[in-house]
Amino acid sequence: MEPDQRRAPLAREQAKNLDLHLVPGLRNRLIAELAARDIPAHQHASYLSRLTGRAVQTVARWIDADQPGLPDLASLAVLALQLNVDAHWLLGLLQHRLDCPYDRLPRPLLAELYPDGPPSADWVGALLPKIGATSAGRAGIMQGTEMAPLIPDGTPFFYDDSQRRVSCNGIYLLAYNGHTLVRHVERRIGEGLLLRCENTSYADSLLKDADGADAKLTVLGRVLLVVRVSAV
Incomplete structure (x- = not known):
């Protein structure tokens, strides 16, 4: 007992x-x-x-x-x-x-x-306190196949919305040109920000410093945790 x-x-x-x-x-x-x-x-x-x-x-x-x-x-x-x-x-x-x-x-x-x-x-929200993801305080759902197979379409993920700038390379939730994106983000000194998809069918995007990359891009948070669900 x-x-x-x-x-x-x-x-x-x-x-x-x-x-x-x-x-x-x-x-x-x-x-x-x-x-x-x-x-x-x-x-x-x-x-x-x-x-x-x-x-x-x-x-x-x-x-x-x-x-x-x-x-x-x-x-x-x-x-x-x-x-x-x-x-x-x-x-x-x-x-x-x-x-x-x-x-x-x-x-x-x-x-x-x-x-x-x-x-x-809302099973994703209910899962959040159970996994103790206090630093990944918000949940999202991947829309699209750009980050497959790492983050397939429809996959829940958790992100830290306190990280509102690209302080280090990683996977970020972004707002750009009216769209919400999940991308690998790499800061290249003297060049700008490289936005890269996991799915190689999609081309990379380089936001050059001269174009005001930081001004055009809004960082919504850094992705810290992905929930992979499989049927049994």
Whole structure:
């Protein structure tokens, strides 16, 4: 029999004085979710009102800059469902953002929300905390065959979004000319940046220093971990 892994509850005084950082943490996470949806700041309250069915005056308190308030439990649940985010993350009880676990919702609620079936489960996000990839804090999905066979099309990968410049040669997630790319990046002194595909069917690209390579290229992060999945 495995030992009981449950931790002992906090003492009364510890529980009483536990600082969960709910305020302004929840406000900041809400605003981050709205910003990710390109909702202008002046429309935040009206958008949240439409999303939750609550009055504009009510939702405005949740994102007030000076004295943010907390939503009631029902409103928090609706926010999690509507924003597709785990309520634990909204509360600050998870380090990494996860999608709402629709596959674990009670069946009556799931049937009401999605008569045709729930969206796909966010298994990549759920895997992140389990592998301890704290430095590779964001997940992506490879789109295209340019990095095959190292990173095949549809393969999940984790990247460190704190690395926003090419400080050393490696594999990076990039934004260039309106496209998101995963490439080997090599800095060549006096020449520029060489963007190389793993798949030899694709040609290399050299962004010359004279062309302002750094100005044209946005580094979104350095790829640190690739998840290879095979059927059994």
